[in-house]
Amino acid sequence: MKKINKLTSAFFDSLAPPPELTISQWADEYRILTSEASSEPGPWRTDRFPFTKEIMDVLSPQSPVQEVGFMKACQVAATEIMLNIMGYYIQFSPQPMLYIQKTVDAVKRFEAQRFKKSLEKTPEIRERLPETKSRDDTNTKLLKNFPGGILILGGANSAASLRSMPICILLEDEIDSFESSIQDEGDPMKLAENRTSNYPRKKIFKGSTPLVKETSKIEPFFEIGDQRYYNVPCPFCGMLQILKWSNIKYVDDNPKSARLKCINESCGKLIEERFKTKMLDDGKWIPTHPGREIVTFHISSIYSPVGFVSWSMLVKEWLEWKRTRNTELLRVFINTRLGETYSEANKSIEVGMFSTRKEEYKTEVPEDVYAITAGVDVQEDRIECEIVGWGAYQESWSIDYQSFVGDVELDTPWKALDDFLLKGWLHTSGVKLLPVCTAIDSGHKAKVVYTFCKQREIRRIYPLKGRSGWGMGLLKRPRKRNEEKVYLFNAFVDELKSRVYSQLKIDTYGPGYCHFPNTPQYDEDYFRMLTAEKLVRRRVSGQYKLVWELPSGRRNEALDCRCYAMCALNIIKPNFELLKKRGKPLNLEVRKMLKKKKRIVSPGIQV
Numbered sequence: 001m002k003k004i005n006k007l008t009s010a011f012f013d014s015l016a017p018p019p020e021l022t023i024s025q026w027a028d029e030y031r032i033l034t035s036e037a038s039s040e041p042g043p044w045r046t047d048r049f050p051f052t053k054e055i056m057d058v059l060s061p062q063s064p065v066q067e068v069g070f071m072k073a074c075q076v077a078a079t080e081i082m083l084n085i086m087g088y089y090i091q092f093s094p095q096p097m098l099y100i101q102k103t104v105d106a107v108k109r110f111e112a113q114r115f116k117k118s119l120e121k122t123p124e125i126r127e128r129l130p131e132t133k134s135r136d137d138t139n140t141k142l143l144k145n146f147p148g149g150i151l152i153l154g155g156a157n158s159a160a161s162l163r164s165m166p167i168c169i170l171l172e173d174e175i176d177s178f179e180s181s182i183q184d185e186g187d188p189m190k191l192a193e194n195r196t197s198n199y200p201r202k203k204i205f206k207g208s209t210p211l212v213k214e215t216s217k218i219e220p221f222f223e224i225g226d227q228r229y230y231n232v233p234c235p236f237c238g239m240l241q242i243l244k245w246s247n248i249k250y251v252d253d254n255p256k257s258a259r260l261k262c263i264n265e266s267c268g269k270l271i272e273e274r275f276k277t278k279m280l281d282d283g284k285w286i287p288t289h290p291g292r293e294i295v296t297f298h299i300s301s302i303y304s305p306v307g308f309v310s311w312s313m314l315v316k317e318w319l320e321w322k323r324t325r326n327t328e329l330l331r332v333f334i335n336t337r338l339g340e341t342y343s344e345a346n347k348s349i350e351v352g353m354f355s356t357r358k359e360e361y362k363t364e365v366p367e368d369v370y371a372i373t374a375g376v377d378v379q380e381d382r383i384e385c386e387i388v389g390w391g392a393y394q395e396s397w398s399i400d401y402q403s404f405v406g407d408v409e410l411d412t413p414w415k416a417l418d419d420f421l422l423k424g425w426l427h428t429s430g431v432k433l434l435p436v437c438t439a440i441d442s443g444h445k446a447k448v449v450y451t452f453c454k455q456r457e458i459r460r461i462y463p464l465k466g467r468s469g470w471g472m473g474l475l476k477r478p479r480k481r482n483e484e485k486v487y488l489f490n491a492f493v494d495e496l497k498s499r500v501y502s503q504l505k506i507d508t509y510g511p512g513y514c515h516f517p518n519t520p521q522y523d524e525d526y527f528r529m530l531t532a533e534k535l536v537r538r539r540v541s542g543q544y545k546l547v548w549e550l551p552s553g554r555r556n557e558a559l560d561c562r563c564y565a566m567c568a569l570n571i572i573k574p575n576f577e578l579l580k581k582r583g584k585p586l587n588l589e590v591r592k593m594l595k596k597k598k599r600i601v602s603p604g605i606q607v
Contacts, residue, residue, distance in 0.1 A: 021092065023056035027084040030091065030124050036117040040307075044084070048305055049077040050280045051230045051297075058295050059085055059203050061093050069296035070207040071222040073339035075309045076299050078207050082171050083118055085205065086151060091124050094148030095168035095199075100192055102177040104142075104155030110173075111141050111153055154192075157182055162191040168199040176211040176218050177471050180545060189217065211471040213341035214537050214546045225289075225296025230303060232283035235275040237267035240286070243302040245338055250315045258311035260302075273311050280305065301337040309337070324393040324511040327502040344470075344546055349504055349531040351524065358518040361397070365389050366515070367428040369397050370579040371572075371586040374421060374438040375564030377557045378445060381405065383413045385420060386561035387435060390569055392576040393511030394503065399425055401521040401558065408445050414452055421461075427585055434588040437568035439464050441560060442488065450484040457486070459588060464491045464567060470546065474499065475570045489571065496563040497533065497548055504531070529558035 021029070024046045031044035046053050058065040072078050082099065089095050101107040119125045128146045144151040154162055156178040170192055172178075182188050189206075196202040208218035231240040241263045249270060251257040259270035271279075285297065301309045314337055321329040331342040365372065369389030376385045383404045389397035402420055406413035424432030442449040442463040453463045467490050476490035503512045516522050532554040538547050550556050574586050 020062070021088075022060040022062065023084055023088045024053045026088040026092065027056065030122055031084060031087060032118075032122045033080075034117050034121045036113075038118075044080070047281065049080075050283060051285070051299055051303060052077050052081055054228075054285050055081055055297055056084055059205055060088070061201070065295050066202055067204045067225075067294045068206070069218065069221045069225050069294065070205070071210055071218045071296065071298045071339055072207065073299065073301040073304075074209060074336045075301055075304045076339075079114060079173070082173060082205070082207065083114065085169070085171060085203075086115075087119050087122060087125050089169055090119075090128055090144075090146050090149065090151065094146060096149055096166060097151045097169040097171070098154060098162075098167045098192060098195065099151065099171040099173065100154045100156050100162070100178075100188070101173050102155065102179075103157045107153045107155050108141065115153070156188040156192075159188075159191065162188055162195075165195070166198045167192070167195040168202050170196050170202070170204045172204070172206045173208070175206050175208045175221075176216050177208075178217065179469070180215075209335055210339060210341040211335055212546060213343040214345060215470060216341045219341050221294075222296040222298060224292070225294035226292040227288035228285040228295065228297045229288065230283050230297075230299055231286045232279040232303075234262040234264060234267060234269070235271060235279060236269045237262060237264050239264040239267065240284075243300065245300070245302065245314075248302065248311055248315065253319055255312040255316040255319065258315045260311065273306065277306055298339060300339045325506060326393060326512060328499065344498055344535060348534045349501060351527045351531055354516065354527045357514075358516050358522060361517050363428045364425040365399055365427040365433055365585075366397055368392075368395070369399075369427065369433075369585060370576055371436050371569070371574045372399060372425065372433050373565045373568035373572075374435040375561040375566070375568060376417065376438060376440040377560040377564065378408055378441050378443070378449060379557070380444060381407065383408060383417050384557040384561055385417060386558065386565055387425060388562065388565040388569075390574075390576075392580060394569075395509075395511055395513050395515075396503070397515040398517060398522060400519075401526060401561070403557075408448060414448075418452075418456070421459075429584060431585065431587065433585060434459075435568070436460060436574070436586050436588050437572045438462070439489065439491070439564040439568040439571065441466065441564060447484065450482075450486045450488075454484070454486045460568075460572065462487055462489055462568075462571065464489050464564060466491050466493045468492075468494055468547075470494055475567055477571075489567065491564065491567045493563060494546070494548065496566060497559065498535070500559065500562050500566065501535075526558050529555050530562065532556040532559060 027044045028046050033041050033044055035041040040048070055068070055070060057063060058068055070078060086097065086099065089097060101110055120129060129144055142153040159182050172189060172192065175189060178188050180187060193204060196204060206218065206221055210216050210218050213219065229242045231242055233240055239262065243260065247261045247263060249259050249261050259272060262269050262271060280303065301314060302311065317333055317337065321333055334340050334342045366389065368391040370391055372387055372389045374385055374387050376383060386401045387399040389399050404413040404416040421435060421438060424434055427433050437460040440449050440453060440461065440463050442465055449463045453461050463486055465488055469492060472492045472495065474492055474495050478487045478489060482488045503514050506512045506514070533548045533550050533556055535546055536549050538545055579586055
């Protein structure tokens with residue numbers, strides 16, 4: 001009876017007009033952060049993240065703004081903003097709401113890790129949300145009924161969760177990771193936004209850490225809005241300014257020396273981070289294009305409050321990129337720390353640049369190589385394979401490249417490949433190395449590839465399935481065996497080719513540099529195949545996409561093999577620092593693996 005009375009009370013509360021509270025005021029009065037979901041549990045405090053106040057308040061019912069965009073870095077409370085929006089509308093202005101993440105699996109994790117452990121711990125929300133019952137389809141993990149409204153949690157990869165019933169409040173999270181089209185039904189964002197057309201007081205919030213410039217969804221949305229930046233005053237001269245990475249200064253590559261230089265030429269003082277709390281408190285959002293109907297915000301991790309991402313931490317990450325020249329670290333820094341897109345443009349290479357790159361190795365495998373992997377590409381009438389040696393920070397040495405001609409439905413080319421993988425390559429230490437992992441493309445003759453890999457799994461020979469798409473990393477590990485009883489890895493070829501091309505452009509020895517031997521296999525035909533594809537921007541289903549294109553008449557097997565060899569490296573993830581300290585390379589020792597019964601698929605190996 002007590003529960004019924006609570007629900008009845010909540011229902012009648014939903015019929016009353018909303019209070020004058022804004023979303024930020026609601027959060028300060030009611031929201032509770034839990035230790036499971038926050039590093040600072042307890043009552044929510046907007047003054048801890050002062051720049052979130054205006055973002056929340058323009059999404060309050062009192063505001064006439066209907067569309068809001070938030071282009072942001074990590075650690076700036078974006079998820080908490082969305083949870084506060086949900087909590088406010090559940091308690092004080094019940095409406096049909098839809099929250100979307102990139103996949104159904106991702107939104108399930110959000111429900112379990114963030115929503116359930118946060119909003120349901122706030123008493124005023126908990127009493128309005130009936131307990132989830134597996135047999136009660138009116139209230140499930142992805143469907144939250146409450147008096148006067150409903151909250152649907154959906155995945156941008158599921159058309160079913162993006163259409164049907166009308167929606168008043170639409171929250172789209174990490175839109176740069178959304179696919180451009182799903183299940184032949186078009187853009188998932190458009191599908192969801194069409195559901196708000198019946199509501200004159202709708203609210204649409206799009207938030208995302210930006211990814212690739214050429215395909216970003218949040219950047220063009222930010223640019224059609226009024227483009228608000230958070231301006232903070234210098235503690236010495238009072239001049240309002242945007243915190244930019246170019247104004248973070250440090251001395252002698254020492255992260256602890258990080259300071260912010262005031263942009264006022266007559267001041268120019270170096271500001272210590274201890275002043276940041278006061279600067280944020282006194283800051284304000286200033287639009288670049290005032291008066292535009294869509295309101296958009298941008299913020300970087302430089303604004304992250306004291307106790308979260310520090311300026312010294314940012315400098316440390318920047319110096320790591322400078323030390324390793326790992327373009328992936330640069331991209332992550334630009335995306336997640338600066339909240340800016342990373343351009344993949346100009347990813348084409350001229351063959352002529354390799355004419356002077358070939359070297360004379362003292363042995364088949366140079367001294368600085370601590371592991372070798374194999375990448376295998378399967379065509380209708382041949383199998384191609386490259387052996388690649390790896391050192392610290394992904395400096396690489398091409399070791400051998402062979403083509404095995406023959407019908408791949410027959411045993412002959414596969415026997416030749418197997419013999420090749422077992423022959424060994426002489427390292428400077430005097431040891432013959434075998435590939436510690438081999439990755440084979442299963443795009444052609446998948447069952448034949450599965451059979452070959454299944455019989456040699458103990459040697460870490462795995463099949464790959466190539467997939468397109470950006471922002472998903474290089475590789476996805478299988479959770480279990482497929483129907484053919486093998487572990488099938490997903491290789492994200494767009495990212496892999498981008499990584500390879502970035503490394504090929506490095507022109508000084510060291511991190512990421514690609515070495516090539518002065519041997520017959522590495523001739524002009526090889527380099528033509530290695531650099532055959534070009535990255536171009538194409539309009540597909542009304543959306544711009546970056547795609548790798550192979551010109552007519554060109555072959556690209558060398559590029560594919562190189563990508564698969566890189567996949568093999570990422571499967572095992574050897575600890576190069578430890579290997580260098582021990583002074584000996586990693587080798588494939590099948591007998592020891594059988595004796596110790598090591599796991600076949602693991603998140604990486606240490607030696």
